[in-house]
Amino acid sequence: MARPRTFDEERALDAAMRAFWANGYEATSTQDLCEATGLGRSSIYNTFTSKHDLFRRALARYIELMSAPQAEILEDAERSGLERIRALFARTVDTEFDHRGDDGSSIGCLTVNTVVELARRDPEAAALVEGDLDLRLGLLRVALEAGRRDGTITTRRDADTLARFVNATIGGMRVSAQAGADRAVLESIADTALDALRP
Amino acid sequence: MARPRTFDEERALDAAMRAFWANGYEATSTQDLCEATGLGRSSIYNTFTSKHDLFRRALARYIELMSAPQAEILEDAERSGLERIRALFARTVDTEFDHRGDDGSSIGCLTVNTVVELARRDPEAAALVEGDLDLRLGLLRVALEAGRRDGTITTRRDADTLARFVNATIGGMRVSAQAGADRAVLESIADTALDALRP
DNA sequence: CAGGTTCTGTACAGATCCATCCAATACTCG
């Protein structure tokens, strides 16, 4: 073998993910990706084939990074069903304020951004997002069913309906954050949503 | 005066709005706008100055078109507070399925799409969207306060908090629709959200 | 009908975009 890479592929992927996350797919040029990753064009194309492929990998990585902690929260048998959802909402608020753009405004959630900007035109992105959605709905159902059993979640509606409601609420919180809502507003949205879940 | 236009400016604006709505700002080229409106470049630039200006006008028109019927619903004194919100949700579902792309998939809501794709980079678009948000929150508060008085809306939380929750729910429904949710799912999300508003 | 003005289609300019090519470099392995 020969000359090894001088950069870390995973770090580069993270940087690219961040760029797509903050600016969207179309508005992120390959030049931007070079600057974000610190790599030259050759290194990028040599490693990631194309802008589209790089995006696909960045999105997959984003989903992977986000879903593990969510799964941990939603499957946490120590907590009641309602507490798991509350914790998930709290985490959503936190991540929304942990990751901000250069100007301090919210960059939202790459999955939501991709659904809105790209999913209609990009079947691969749509498939990734759909897979993530199915997984998350499954985890939500687990938590909600646990809540129905432990009495913290209403039995008025079935777990699948509630799961889709919780998922939509998270999406709504992320859009609200990008529209300028501050932390207190996001928390009040989450608190209000929990009212719909109580017995 | 001299040669009059052979096209209707408002119709052209509607067509451009539809194009931006379906494909987003960046992914809609001036060529696309020519084809969507049926106009030549000269006519477009002569009438609308630039792509960005055309987008601004298209967004303003979208907001104008959407807000009037919403205001009518939310200020309808014939209905209880809760019924007004229910009607707003129903309208949201309907519009989501009235306006679909060529492939039949949802194109969402131009306002939400703009918040996600553009608001961070485009102060003018952000201002339009923010103005619309303020207006809608005001209308929602009116309906929710009416509901608190007529006993159909909880007094557990203040009207502003509930307004932001309802607004987030609508955003979440729109994102869900773009992610592939069908009508029944959207309706169940709306029904569940209403549970949080009841006394 | 003629004069003046606006509209419209085509061509073009300049920038930018994604991607590739190639030579020079830097490293590993025999």
Next chain:
DNA sequence: CGAGTATTGGATGGATCTGTACAGAACCTG
């Protein structure tokens, strides 16, 4: 240490993008 290979930077290609320039057609007004 030398041969071979992968990486790297920079130049380059071809396509597309936004916006402009210009000439001729179309129309209103007097």
